[in-house]
Amino acid sequence: xxxxxxxxxxxxxxSPGRFETYEARDVIADMSFLEMLDVVNExxxxxxxxxxxxxxxxxxxxxxxxxxxxxxIPHGGHRGTTVCQLHMRxxxxxxxxxxxxxxxxxxxxxxxLIVDRKxxxxxxxxxxxxxxxxxxxxxxNAIPVSKQISDKAMDAAACIGCGACVAACKNxxxxxFVSAKVTHLNLLPQGKAEKDRRVARMVSTMDEAGFxxxxxxxxxxxxxxxxxxxxxxxxMNRDYALAIFKGE
Amino acid sequence: MKLDAKIPSGxxxxxxxxxKFDIKLVNPANKRKFDVLVVGTGLAGASAAAxxxxxxxxxxxxxxxDSPRRAHSIAAQGGINAAxxxxxxxxxxxxLFYDTIKGGDFRAREANVxxxxxxxxxxxxxxxxxxxxxxxxxxxxLDNRSFGGxxxxxxxxxxxxxxxxxxxxxxxALSRQIGLGMVKMYPRTxxxxxxxxxxxAKGIVVRDLVSGQISSFAGDAVVLATGGYGNVFFLSTNAKxxxxxxxxxxxxxxxxxxxxxxxxIHPTCIPVSGDHQSKLxxxxxxxRNDGRVWVPKRKEDCGKExxxxxxxxxxxxxxxxxxxxxxxxxxDISSRAAKEVxxxxxxxxxxxxxxxxxxxxxxxxxxxxKIRERYGNLFEMYERITGENAYQTPMxxxxxxxxTMGGLxxxxxxxxxxxxxxxxxxANFSDHGANRLGASALMQGLADGYFVLPYTIGNYLAxxxxxxxxxxxAEFKRVETEVTERTxxxxxxxxxxxxxxxxRELGKLLWDKCGMARNEAGLKDALQRIPQLREEFWKNVIIxxxxxxxxxxxxxxxRVGDFMELAELLCTDALMRRESCGGHFRTEFQTxxxxxxxxxxxxxxxGAWEYQGADKPPLLHKEPLxxxxxxxxxxxxx
Ligand SMILES: Cc1cc2nc3c(=O)[nH]c(=O)nc-3n(C[C@H](O)[C@H](O)[C@H](O)COP(=O)(O)OP(=O)(O)OC[C@H]3O[C@@H](n4cnc5c(N)ncnc54)[C@H](O)[C@@H]3O)c2cc1C
Ligand code: FES
Numbered sequence: 051x052x053x054x055x056x057x058x059x060x061x062x063x064x065s066p067g068r069f070e071t072y073e074a075r076d077v078i079a080d081m082s083f084l085e086m087l088d089v090v091n092e093x094x095x096x097x098x099x100x101x102x103x104x105x106x107x108x109x110x111x112x113x114x115x116x117x118x119x120x121x122x123i124p125h126g127g128h129r130g131t132t133v134c135q136l137h138m139r140x141x142x143x144x145x146x147x148x149x150x151x152x153x154x155x156x157x158x159x160x161x162x163l164i165v166d167r168k169x170x171x172x173x174x175x176x177x178x179x180x181x182x183x184x185x186x187x188x189x190x191n192a193i194p195v196s197k198q199i200s201d202k203a204m205d206a207a208a209c210i211g212c213g214a215c216v217a218a219c220k221n222x223x224x225x226x227f228v229s230a231k232v233t234h235l236n237l238l239p240q241g242k243a244e245k246d247r248r249v250a251r252m253v254s255t256m257d258e259a260g261f262x263x264x265x266x267x268x269x270x271x272x273x274x275x276x277x278x279x280x281x282x283x284x285x286m287n288r289d290y291a292l293a294i295f296k297g298e
Numbered sequence: 299m300k301l302d303a304k305i306p307s308g309x310x311x312x313x314x315x316x317x318k319f320d321i322k323l324v325n326p327a328n329k330r331k332f333d334v335l336v337v338g339t340g341l342a343g344a345s346a347a348a349x350x351x352x353x354x355x356x357x358x359x360x361x362x363x364d365s366p367r368r369a370h371s372i373a374a375q376g377g378i379n380a381a382x383x384x385x386x387x388x389x390x391x392x393x394l395f396y397d398t399i400k401g402g403d404f405r406a407r408e409a410n411v412x413x414x415x416x417x418x419x420x421x422x423x424x425x426x427x428x429x430x431x432x433x434x435x436x437x438x439x440l441d442n443r444s445f446g447g448x449x450x451x452x453x454x455x456x457x458x459x460x461x462x463x464x465x466x467x468x469x470x471a472l473s474r475q476i477g478l479g480m481v482k483m484y485p486r487t488x489x490x491x492x493x494x495x496x497x498x499a500k501g502i503v504v505r506d507l508v509s510g511q512i513s514s515f516a517g518d519a520v521v522l523a524t525g526g527y528g529n530v531f532f533l534s535t536n537a538k539x540x541x542x543x544x545x546x547x548x549x550x551x552x553x554x555x556x557x558x559x560x561x562x563i564h565p566t567c568i569p570v571s572g573d574h575q576s577k578l579x580x581x582x583x584x585x586r587n588d589g590r591v592w593v594p595k596r597k598e599d600c601g602k603e604x605x606x607x608x609x610x611x612x613x614x615x616x617x618x619x620x621x622x623x624x625x626x627x628x629x630d631i632s633s634r635a636a637k638e639v640x641x642x643x644x645x646x647x648x649x650x651x652x653x654x655x656x657x658x659x660x661x662x663x664x665x666x667x668k669i670r671e672r673y674g675n676l677f678e679m680y681e682r683i684t685g686e687n688a689y690q691t692p693m694x695x696x697x698x699x700x701x702t703m704g705g706l707x708x709x710x711x712x713x714x715x716x717x718x719x720x721x722x723x724x725a726n727f728s729d730h731g732a733n734r735l736g737a738s739a740l741m742q743g744l745a746d747g748y749f750v751l752p753y754t755i756g757n758y759l760a761x762x763x764x765x766x767x768x769x770x771x772a773e774f775k776r777v778e779t780e781v782t783e784r785t786x787x788x789x790x791x792x793x794x795x796x797x798x799x800x801x802r803e804l805g806k807l808l809w810d811k812c813g814m815a816r817n818e819a820g821l822k823d824a825l826q827r828i829p830q831l832r833e834e835f836w837k838n839v840i841i842x843x844x845x846x847x848x849x850x851x852x853x854x855x856x857r858v859g860d861f862m863e864l865a866e867l868l869c870t871d872a873l874m875r876r877e878s879c880g881g882h883f884r885t886e887f888q889t890x891x892x893x894x895x896x897x898x899x900x901x902x903x904x905g906a907w908e909y910q911g912a913d914k915p916p917l918l919h920k921e922p923l924x925x926x927x928x929x930x931x932x933x934x935x936x
Contacts, residue, residue, distance in 0.1 A: 062847065080571040082683075088576055088798070095796050095851060100843045103850050105364065107537040109577050111679065112462055113368040135682045160508055161848040168485070171365050175477035179470035180429045184349040184748045185420070187427035191384060194438025204431040204456060207463060211367055240429050 051077045051143035055090065057102050058150045063158045063166075069148070072102075079139035083126065084109060084116065086138055087149075102149075104163040111135040111275060114210030117217070118163055119150040124214035124273045132212065132275040152213055154222035156260045167213050169259040170227060177251035178231045180241050193239050206234035208276040215270035215278075221262030226270040228256050229286035230278045236289055246293035253290055299554060299908050301921045304709045305409045310927045311391075314413040317710070318753055322760035329354035331764035334755065335502055335517035337489045337544055339366030341461070341740055342723025343523030344468035345747025351472075351480035353752055358515055359472070359481050362488045362507060362539055362853075367469040370525055370537040371743065374461020375582035375676070377443060377453035378740040380418040385442055389450040391415045396928060398738060401447040401628055402703070402731020403880035403896065404930045405560070407904070407923065409710060410728050417749040418741050422454055424748055428467040432456050445736035446583050447628035447935075453737045458582055458675045464740055468747070488853065490781045491547045492520065492719065495773050498762075499719035503777050505785075507853060510846040512782050514769040518762060519718045519755060522548060523747065526702035526724035528561065530861045530868065531813070532805020534699035535567060535580040541857035542864050545706050545725050553714040554906035554919060556707035556727035558864070559872035562734055562881050563814050564700035565591075565632035568683055569652040578698040579683055581655070582676055583736040586625045588660035588669060589693070591616050591632070593644045593653050600646050604654055604692050615639055623935040630733045630881045630894075631935060633697035637814050638892065640696075647694045656692035697814060701739060703730040703881065704871070707906040707921075711754035712746060715908075718762075720755060722746035727904070732880025785845050788855050793838030797851060800835050801858045804865055807831070812869050817885045821873040825866065832862040867907060867916060874918065877901045898930055 053074040060067030074090050081089075084106050091101035107115040111132040118133045120126035126136045141147065149163065157165040195203075207230070215226040232249050235241035241248070264283060271280040306317040324332070332355050336347040339361040347359040361369060381394040395415040399406055422440070426432065432454050433441040442451040456463035475481040486507040493501040493514065501516040527542035528534040549555045566581045592612045594600050599607050615635055620627040627635070636653050639645065646652050661669055666689055670677070677688050684694070705727040712720050712728070723743040730738065767774070811824035835858070843849040878887040878894035879901070887895045903920040910917055 078572055078574060081574045082576070085574045085576050089574060092796050092798060095840060095842055096794070098792075098840070098842055101851060103848055107363060107368055107539050108370065108373045109538060110373055110579055111682075112459065113363070113370075113372045113537065115363060115368050130678065131682060135679070137682065137685070139685060164848065167364055171367075171473065171476075171483075171485075174367075174470060175473040179474040180427065181474060182424075182427045182471075183352045184345075184424060184471075184752065187420075187423045190382065190422040190426040190432075191439045193426075195434055196438050197434045197436050200431050200434040200438075203429075204433075204463075207431050207456075207466065208459065210372075210462075211365065234431065235429050238429050238431070240427055 051141065053077055053141060054146040056146065056148045059102070059162050060159050062161060067159065077138050079137065081138045082109065082134060083120070083136045083138065084134050102163065103161045106134050109134040112210060114212035117152050117165060117212055117214070119152065119217060121148055124152065124217040125275055127273065130275055130277050152217035154216045156222060157213060157216065169261070170211055170213060172259060173224070173228055173252050173255045174231065176255035177248040178235070180235060181244060195239060199237055203234050203237045206230045206237070206278065206282055209278055210276055212275065214273045214275060216261065218269040218273040219262065220267070221265060223264045223270070224256050224261040225264040225283045225286070226274060226278055228252050229282040232286045232289060233282045245289065246296055246298045249286060249289045250293045250298035299715055299919060301554065301707065301715070301906055301919050302709060303407065303921060304711060306710065310408060310412050313409050314416055321753060321757035324756045324760045326354055328764070330356055332356060332759050333358065333517040334519050334521060335515055336360070336521045336523065337502065338369065338523035338525065338723070338725070339469070339472065340369035340371035340523060340525055340723060341465055341468055341743030342747045343521070344369070344465065344472045345744050346521055346523060346722055346751050347481055348468060348471035348475050349748050349752045350755065351475035357475070357481040358484065358517065360484045360487045360489060360504060362486065364485050366472060366483060366485060367466065369465060370540050371465045371740070372462045373537060374740055375458045375580065376584040377445060377455035377460045377737040378421070378464060379445065379452050379737040380422045380454060380741065381415050381452060382419055382422060384440060385451045387450045389452050393450065394418060394452065397448050398729065398735060399731070399928055400933055401733055401735035403733055403894065403933050404731065404898070404902065404925070405879050405923065406729055406731030408925055408927055413750070414729050414742055414745050417745045420749055421741060421744045425464060425467050428471060430456060430463045430467045443584055444587055444626060446586065446626045446632070447735040455584065458673060461740060464744065468744070489544045490856065491777050492551045493774055493777050494551050494716060495767050495771065498717045500767050501769065501774060503781050508848055510849065512778055514774040514778055516767055516769050516774070518759060518764055519720060521720045521722060521751065522706070522725050523722040524725045526705070527864060528699045528702050530805070530864055531699040531808050532802050533570065533575060533578050535564060535578050538577060541860070543857055543860045545721070546860040546864055548706060548714065548716065548719060550909050551716065552909070553716045553719055554707040554908050555704070555867060556904050556906040557704040557871065558868045558907070559812070559875060559882050560703035560732045560880065561699060562629060562701035562703060563633045563697045565629055565636055565697050566655060566695045567698035568680065569647055569649060569694055569696040579679065580700065581680060581693060581695055583629070585655060585673060585676060588672065589625065589655040589657050590614055590659060591625055591653055591655055593639045593646060597643045600644060600650065613639070620935045627935050628733060628735060633814055634883060636697055652694040652696045654692035655695045657688065658692070661689065701734055703727065703732060703734055707904070711757060712751055713754070713758060718758065720751060722751060732882055785852065788839070788852060788859070789841055789845060791837065791839050791841070793840050795834070795838050795840065797839055797841065797855045797858050800831065800839060801861065804828070804831055804862060808865055808868070812872050815883050815885050816872050818873065821869050824869045825873065828862070828866045828869065835859065835862055870916065871905055871907065874905060875901060902930070
């Protein structure tokens with residue numbers, strides 16, 4: 051199939067960007083979206099032009115590096131799928147596709163489709179961990195954890211930190227990302243000791259980084275490639291209220 | 299160069315404890331005077347950086363991704379081994395040790411592997427304490443599954459995302475130290491060279507992948523945890539960015555490179571679908587717990603619908619050839635068996651390079667829900683890539699390059715032949731011999747970072763004084779200039795071929811001549827063609843853009859330039875090793891029934907190569923493998 055791409059190009063954070071149009075020819079249904087871009091880039095380079103720059107690494111939907119907005123939807127809008135796992139069989143011959151970077155104030159564009167997501171790391175640094183040093187920990191089976199709790203913690207821990215939730219939200223809220231980590235750690239018995247401090251510090255770092263408020267539109271969960279459910283946010287709000295009440 | 303493995307004396311089970319007692323300690327107040335540079339934030343790097351910072355060292359940590367959480371370890375699916383014996387099925391430290399030595403086809407160092415098995419139990423405790431959500435049973439205790447090459451159930455897992463969860467545990471421990479100011483993190487920063495002053499590793503030269511700026515960092519020790527070099531084959535299960543640059547530059551600065559030809563081809567990956575393919579996707583080995591591998595008995599049936607082929611028309615070749623391990627035969631053996639049936643013309647799928655992995659029996663036995671619970675995410679991944687529903691039709695799989703057992707040579711302390719340069723995780727050669735068993739790379743990465751390096755680095759640092767060379771030192775400036783010149787040279791070529799096309803050609807050559815089966819004629823041919831291809835690269839590559847900004851084509855070119863050199867060493871090593879062992883299968887050396895034929899008399903050594911300069915062949919050093927505890931036997935899984 052042949053496609054027309056309208057791709058966002060931007061030299062760096064300080065330059066204005068614009069859409070450029072490219073033709074993608076002889077696209078095969080088995081290609082992933084990124085492999086299709088690879089082919090376009092090969093042609094650009096061979097013609098002496100600069101390729102379209104985008105982030106990717108694992109190309110298996112787990113590292114959270116890839117970050118493209120396709121036709122207005124982060125990761126392209128296929129249930130539980132990152133853009134590196136989105137295959138061209140979902141597109142039609144002759145289609146025009148727009149490709150943009152995550153757009154959110156806390157994620158400035160670095161180049162073309164590449165954005166800076168360091169704000170997410172800062173939130174984790176503020177409290178997204180259990181404070182244990184290496185060594186001297188009790189036997190792995192010393193604390194039983196019910197399967198139900200452990201499964202729920204795993205559902206939350208499945209977040210890949212890609213930032214699609216922020217990109218999808220009109221307020222650029224990071225609540226789904228933060229609540230997934232808070233839920234993962236606060237649910238487990240190991241994480242209870244610093245439950246209040248964790249949520250308080252992560253939320254305040256989130257606010258400082260410039261992420262917006264949550265107005266519960268659900269657009270974050272709708273695009274989440276790991277299908278993190280919206281109820282994580284409700285759980286975090288409860289934990290947060292309690293922490294503030296206790297004076298954290 | 300003299301290889302001294304520094305294996306402690308005494309009985310095997312006591313070596314590590316004795317060593318820990320014997321080694322020198324750094325006084326707590328002095329630790330913060332030492333700067334340690336950790337390159338890599340995968341399981342090995344993140345766990346090391348966090349643990350060293352907890353001890354009080356000043357750590358600087360680097361990765362090429364935008365966040366340390368995205369290191370390639372994140373992609374590991376199946377699980378991590380530990381000799382906990384929670385199943386009461388006869389596991390023990392000794393059994394894990396023995397399985398790993400045997401799995402490695404008696405080409406690994408006994409003392410290292412025993413230590414690995416010993417600390418494996420601490421790893422699970424550590425990860426649980428960090429909040430890693432391992433799978434649990436209804437009673438609340440940890441669950442296990444089986445992996446290839448073992449007859450006990452000792453693999454801990456977190457759904458099909460074990461690597462992700464372990465890495466997030468280590469990343470969180472690292473983040474905590476970053477937050478505390480004990481680690482300074484440099485993401486989107488690529489190490490391009492090592493700086494050695496007076497014979498000791500004293501720093502690194504890096505390129506900032508955003509600004510393009512080249513600069514230096516000085517330290518009292520350098521730790522490389524930069525992962526494996528499987529991408530030298532172009533198509534592999536590794537992340538796109540995985541590369542050999544850090545270890546290759548260290549090799550060229552004097553670190554010996556051990557066993558480069560030991561590469562692992564994983565039996566269960568999604569087959570190649572076309573030339574556009576940018577990487578291959580693994581289907582976790584854990585699937586072989588419940589899936590049965592087969593091909594049609596008759597060539598004529600290969601094009602038919604799998605469901606229409608009756609039981610007696612199917613060849614469950616692993617169960618037939620290896621009845622006691624069946625579908626859980628080790629990777630090298632399973633991969634070769636798949637190649638064999640495809641070579642016989644009995645492969646399935648459009649390219650005929652594929653075999654079935656069939657779940658219908660397990661679905662009948664356990665129900666679809668149980669299978670979904672165990673492997674749901676893998677089935678979904680399969681469907682996304684192939685468009686097929688594996689609950690209804692068997693998966694098609696084929697072997698693909700997956701892991702590299704070879705790497706920089708290290709002694710028992712994980713120090714390379716350059717004093718002050720430590721190498722951890724997949725980047726070193728230490729524990730897996732000629733073949734790695736499933737679920738033991740995660741174990742090794744975390745063992746190295748959490749429980750080995752924090753002790754052994756102290757032993758080195760205690761013997762030095764914390765006076766780091768300033769980065770204004772002439773040697774730093776010299777290396778920086780070299781790196782800058784290389785970048786300029788790459789950009790100046792302006793030829794006709796893209797980096798990708800040259801990389802693909804190199805990969806295909808290696809896969810054909812030095813892949814699942816190797817022989818003298820093929821290796822000699824490859825050794826002729828690799829230098830030609832390298833010349834083509836340096837004459838005819840085209841890289842657009844500039845050095846002073848984000849330039850992904852330039853980053854890629856630097857990595858492929860190094861692969862072009864490493865490929866030659868890989869083939870040189872494969873040619874030297876005139877035996878078959880583990881993943882290294884020389885067709886000239888096989889038993890009558892097609893199994894690998896080792897030559898213990900002449901080849902029970904680690905082959906460590908020393909760089910001699912661009913125009914000279916590398917020099918081989920041999921570290922003899924001495925087995926005190928185990929008896930070297932023919933490895934059999936029948
Ligand atoms: C798909 C897949 C599934 C797997 N499943 C399993 C499994 O179930 N069980 C198991 O035990 N093993 C598994 N493995 C193997 C295992 O995941 C790896 O061997 C292991 O994670 C390697 O960890 P590492 O820390 O050594 O390196 P990596 O995780 O590869 O990390 C390398 C780090 O080095 C950095 N880096 C590299 N080069 C540079 C440079 N030049 N400058 C700066 N930084 C650099 C990277 O940014 C990264 O942070 C799997 C591997 C794959 C590919
Ligand atoms: S590239 Fe890793 S999730 Fe897409």
